Amino acid sequence: MRKLVLDIQNLTTRFESAEGIANALDSLSLEIYEGEVVGLVGESGSGKSMTGYSIMGLVEHPGSIVGGSIHYRGQDLRLLDPEQIRNLRGDRIAMIFQDPMMSLNPVLRVDTQLVETLKAHRSIQKKEALQRAIELLQAMGIPSPEIRLRQYPHELSGGMRQRIAIAIALLLEPDLIIADEPTTALDVTIQAQIIHEFQTLIEDRGTSVLWITHDLAVASTMADRLAIMYAGQIVEQGPAEDILARPMHPYTQGLLRSIPSRNIRGKPLQQIPGSAPSLTRLPSGCAFAPRCDQATPLCELTPPLKQITAIRSARCHHPREIDA
Amino acid sequence: MTDSILEAVQISRTFTAQEDFTGKIVRSVLRQPKPRSLQALCDVSLTLKTGEVLGVVGESGCGKSTLGRILAGILPASAGHLRFCGQPIFDMDSITRAQTFLKIQMIFQDPMSSLNPRKRVADLISEAPTVHGLISPHEQASFVNDALIRVGLDPNSHSRFPHQFSGGQRQRINIARALAVNPEILICDESVAALDVSIQAQILNVFMQLKAEGNLSFIFISHDLGVVEHLCDRVAILYLGRIVEIGTVETLFKAPKHPYTQALLQEIPRIGTGKRRFNPIRGEIPSPLSPPSGCAFHPRCPHATTQCVRQMPGLREVGQEHLAACHLVHGTVSHLPTELSK
Numbered sequence: 123m124r125k126l127v128l129d130i131q132n133l134t135t136r137f138e139s140a141e142g143i144a145n146a147l148d149s150l151s152l153e154i155y156e157g158e159v160v161g162l163v164g165e166s167g168s169g170k171s172m173t174g175y176s177i178m179g180l181v182e183h184p185g186s187i188v189g190g191s192i193h194y195r196g197q198d199l200r201l202l203d204p205e206q207i208r209n210l211r212g213d214r215i216a217m218i219f220q221d222p223m224m225s226l227n228p229v230l231r232v233d234t235q236l237v238e239t240l241k242a243h244r245s246i247q248k249k250e251a252l253q254r255a256i257e258l259l260q261a262m263g264i265p266s267p268e269i270r271l272r273q274y275p276h277e278l279s280g281g282m283r284q285r286i287a288i289a290i291a292l293l294l295e296p297d298l299i300i301a302d303e304p305t306t307a308l309d310v311t312i313q314a315q316i317i318h319e320f321q322t323l324i325e326d327r328g329t330s331v332l333w334i335t336h337d338l339a340v341a342s343t344m345a346d347r348l349a350i351m352y353a354g355q356i357v358e359q360g361p362a363e364d365i366l367a368r369p370m371h372p373y374t375q376g377l378l379r380s381i382p383s384r385n386i387r388g389k390p391l392q393q394i395p396g397s398a399p400s401l402t403r404l405p406s407g408c409a410f411a412p413r414c415d416q417a418t419p420l421c422e423l424t425p426p427l428k429q430i431t432a433i434r435s436a437r438c439h440h441p442r443e444i445d446a
Numbered sequence: 447m448t449d450s451i452l453e454a455v456q457i458s459r460t461f462t463a464q465e466d467f468t469g470k471i472v473r474s475v476l477r478q479p480k481p482r483s484l485q486a487l488c489d490v491s492l493t494l495k496t497g498e499v500l501g502v503v504g505e506s507g508c509g510k511s512t513l514g515r516i517l518a519g520i521l522p523a524s525a526g527h528l529r530f531c532g533q534p535i536f537d538m539d540s541i542t543r544a545q546t547f548l549k550i551q552m553i554f555q556d557p558m559s560s561l562n563p564r565k566r567v568a569d570l571i572s573e574a575p576t577v578h579g580l581i582s583p584h585e586q587a588s589f590v591n592d593a594l595i596r597v598g599l600d601p602n603s604h605s606r607f608p609h610q611f612s613g614g615q616r617q618r619i620n621i622a623r624a625l626a627v628n629p630e631i632l633i634c635d636e637s638v639a640a641l642d643v644s645i646q647a648q649i650l651n652v653f654m655q656l657k658a659e660g661n662l663s664f665i666f667i668s669h670d671l672g673v674v675e676h677l678c679d680r681v682a683i684l685y686l687g688r689i690v691e692i693g694t695v696e697t698l699f700k701a702p703k704h705p706y707t708q709a710l711l712q713e714i715p716r717i718g719t720g721k722r723r724f725n726p727i728r729g730e731i732p733s734p735l736s737p738p739s740g741c742a743f744h745p746r747c748p749h750a751t752t753q754c755v756r757q758m759p760g761l762r763e764v765g766q767e768h769l770a771a772c773h774l775v776h777g778t779v780s781h782l783p784t785e786l787s788k
Contacts, residue, residue, distance in 0.1 A: 165642035281730055309505035310669065311746075314713035314726035321723060336642065339672075339715040343722050366717055380647035381717065382676030387695075390654055391647040391676075397612040398642075 126195075127298050127330045128154040128177065133190035135169075135176045137401075144401035146172040146185065148354040151427070154298065157328040161345030161362060163338055163377075167398055168351040170334045174300045177332075178217050179207050194298070213243045216291035220303040222283035225290060226275045232286055233271035239293050258289045263319045281312040288316070292323055299324070302334045317344065338377060342366055350374050353399060353409035356427075360434035370430060370441040372414045408439070416440055449531075451663050452494040452517065452550070452631055457526035459487040459512050484734050486512045488687045490526075491761075494631065499657060499664040501674035501695070503710070504684035505731055510667045513684070514635045517665060519547035548578060551624035555636035557616035561608040567594070567619055568604040575626045593622045597652055614645035621652060632656075633665045638673060650677060671714050675699055680767070683707050686734060686742040689761060693768035703770040705747045741773065749774055 135147040146169045154160050164170040175181050177192055179199065192199040194215065199207065211217075219225055227235055236255035240246050246254075252271070259267035262285040275283055284304060291299055304320075305313040321344070324331055335341050341348060341362070348365045350358045350373065358371040369375045376394035396413045399405060405412055411421040418440065425439045463481040465473070473480075487509045494500050504510045515521035517528070519535070528535040530546050538546060554560040561570060568590045575581045581589050591601045597618040608616055617637065624632060634653070638646045654677065656662055668674050674681055675695055682692040683706065691704040702708045709727040729746040732738050738745050744754040753773050761769045 165644065279730055309731065310671075310710055310713050311505065311727055312730065313715075314724040315728075317715075318724040318726050337715070338643070339717050342717050343715040343719060343724075346721065363720055377643055378717070380644045382647075382650065382672045383717070384675065387676055388654075390651050393647040393651055394644040397614055397645060 124155040124157070126153055126193075127156055127158075128152075128332075129191075129193040130173075130177070131191050131193075133173075133176060133192060134188050135172055135181055135185060136188045137185040139184055139402075142402035145354050146401065147176060149190065150354070150356055151190075152349055152356060152359070154330050154332060156297075156330055158347065159324070159331045159333055159345045161341030161348045162332055162334045162351060163336065163341050163348060164351030165336060165398060167353075167401065169354040170336075170351050171302050172354075173351075174217060174302045174332065174334055177300060178211060178215065180217075209243070212239065212296075213294045214296050215298045215300065216294070216296040217300040218284075218288055218291050218302065218304045220306050222280070222287035223275065225287045226283060228275055231272060231274055232278075236271070236286075236290060236293060239290050243294050254293065255289070258293060259286070261319065261323060262286075262289045262292075263315055264289075281308055281316065284308065284316060285319070288320060292327075292329075295327055296329065298330045298332070300332045300334070303336065305340065306335070306337070313340075338366075338381065350377070353404060354401060355409065355437055357410065357438065358434075358436045360431075364434060368443045370434070370436045370443055371410075371438050372416050372440075373410045375444050376413075408437075416442070449496050450493045450529075451496045451531060452665075453527075453529040453532075454490060454492050454513075454517060455527040455529070457487055457490045457513070457516055457523045457528070458485070459509070459516060459521070460485050460524045482735055485737070486687055486734060487516070487523075490684075490687075490689055492682055492689065492692065494663050494665060496663055497657075497660055498679040499653075499666055499677055501678035501681035502665060502667045502684060503669065503671060503674055503681055505669060507686075507731055507734060508684040509687040509734075510684050511635055514552065514633050514665060514667045517631075518550050518552040518633045519543070520552065548627050549629050550631045550633065551627065551629040552633040552635060553617075553620050553624050553637045555639050557613055557620055557640065558608065560620055561616060561623075563608055566605050566607060567611075570608070570619060571623050571626050574623070575628075578627060580627060589626075593626055596625065597622045598648075612645075613641055614648055617641065617645075617649050618652065621649075621656075625656075629662070631663050631665065633667070635667045636669070637666075639668065639670065646673070653677060671699075671710060672716070683710070686732060686737055688742065688771065689769075690743065690772070691768075691770040692761070693765070693770075697765060697768050701765075703764045703768070703775045704743075704772045705749055705774075706743050707770075709746075741771075 130150060130152045132149040132151055133147050134145055134149055137144045137146055162170050162173060176187055181187060233252060237248055237251045240251040256267045259270060264270055264285055305316055333341060333344050345362045348362045349356045352373050358365060358374045365374060369378055379392040380394060382391060394413050399409060407422040408425050411417040420439045425437050427435055427437045428441060429435045430441055460483045462483040465481060490513060502510050502513060516523045535543055535546055571590050571593050572586045576583060590604050594601045594604060599615060599618050638649050641649060666678055678695050680694050681698055682689050685706050691707045702711055713724060713726055727746050740756050741754040741759050744750040759771045759773045761771045764770045764775050
């Protein structure tokens with residue numbers, strides 16, 4: 123039996139503003155097991171990044187976690203004091219952002235940042251720390267790492283910066299990495315290189331990953347399991363291949379049909395009508411119902427999360443398996 | 447066979463850092479070298495046939511947006527010619543040239559920053575045709591009404607401001623505005639890149655519907671090969687300011703000749719391949735400030751020979767309507783694997 127690394131239950135993160143109350147996350151439940159890559163897929167505003175921030179304890183005013191629990195290896199992260207959270211963050215749980223400059227300090231040399239990270243969590247000699255840094259940069263596909271270490275972030279290309287941000291995240295060999303769209307801003311060839319090196323490193327170490335992305339295709343090449351988000355909720359969850367081959371939630375079905383693919387070249391794409399609702403003015407019942415072509419009067423009631431098989435669940439009154 | 451509507455002949459574009467008067471003095475006193483120039487585009491020739499969608503694909507810095515801007519007349523070319531329906535555009539007097547470029551409209555990536563936030567939709571759409579005398583002021587209301595319906599927007603939203611629309615709707619406004627002056631060519635520069643997948647599908651459908659109406663030709667600039675394959679008839683692959691391969695979508699996606707195109711196609715994540723490992727090409731895109739010798743792709747190419755280091759390959763015919771710039775591809779005989787492994 124595989125061990126549970128992260129166990130999120132009914133997590134609700136709320137933002138209060140003049141426009142009203144918005145549940146950026148609405149009773150979200152997600153488990154990540156050891157050595158597993160979970161792809162969290164959603165469109166802008168669906169709450170996928172907020173999931174990452176909530177786990178890392180990075181939700182800032184006017185937002186706050188108002189309900190639910192986040193257990194890391196049995197420890198409730200919401201009950202830890204800031205000191206304990208800091209020790210865990212960066213060491214056992216690390217995060218990579220879309221913009222590498224979110225994790226890099228622009229006025230410090232690359233070597234300072236790598237060594238600092240190591241020394242903050244481990245009692246280690248500087249020389250040894252540098253050696254570890256060089257090895258890791260090499261594994262991330264950075265040519266002549268000794269030279270790169272002496273440079274500042276602005277002297278590096280976007281791809282190089284992201285490699286270094288990933289190297290910092292991997293430096294302390296965390297159990298869990300939360301990767302928030304780390305390859306979205308990169309070109310195709312650089313994206314392929316970084317995914318390749320990242321995959322090699324996490325497989326060697328058995329690291330668990332929450333891979334947050336808007337790109338179903340990227341998620342499908344990375345993830346063991348997929349969770350699809352819409353309006354702050356996970357609407358469908360299950361093994362990646364299953365979901366892509368036989369999506370159950372109408373939103374997932376719509377998403378998959380919106381993606382141009384070889385066999386429908388030149389034909390009109392089936393589109394999801396309308397656009398995502400504002401979180402402060404969510405329709406009552408199922409949030410997707412106004413855009414759903416399979417909606418019935420029952421959808422005016424909030425759909426429960428249905429466990430359809432042992433490994434698949436969907437938040438829909440009428441889940442149907444459809445061949446994509 | 448369709449005729450060509452727009453022809454670019456050996457278009458080049460160089461950017462040099464602008465120096466002011468004091469800068470020049472400081473440089474001559476300090477005996478610094480002249481500012482380096484950057485060759486963004488080099489000898490790019492392509493033909494847009496009437497009614498077709500020509501895709502232009504490349505990674506950041508390859509010059510695809512510069513090409514789009516030159517073709518739309520927003521940016522002057524450093525060298526080369528443009529012909530619209532056989533007429534050389536750069537030789538025209540300024541009035542004729544302005545009228546010609548009115549036939550070529552552009553749609554940008556960011557739907558918000560290309561709309562004036564203080565103008566109402568009706569004004570955004572009717573301003574250009576009114577100024578150019580295509581419609582009279584009393585026709586405006588019905589004109590805007592028709593324009594909004596054509597791109598799938600509610601005609602009653604004509605008095606709203608851009609911020610009151612969603613991203614997809616704003617891009618529809620941009621399309622309506624571009625169509626308002628009856629263009630013959632639309633240049634779409636990453637026009638769906640900033641949109642969510644479900645919204646992207648809506649906008650692609652608008653483009654396909656316009657294509658089906660048959661009065662427009664498109665240059666579709668994108669980094670997204672999936673979108674290009676879906677929409678385009680032909681595609682040109684750009685690398686460091688040069689076309690490395692051009693051909694119909696069918697042949698180029700099935701049997702790419704240039705190693706760069708092969709690498710690009712292998713490395714796009716696709717649904718249906720399942721969890722997989724990538725086998726990426728090495729290295730990063732070189733800086734256009736110091737391009738490599740010979741073939742610009744040779745430092746990253748897995749098949750590079752000494753000839754590739756020394757000599758720049760020209761575009762040569764490798765099949766019907768299919769050109770590639772690679773020493774290793776001679777006509778239909780190729781030293782490279784042509785079929786992509788699944």
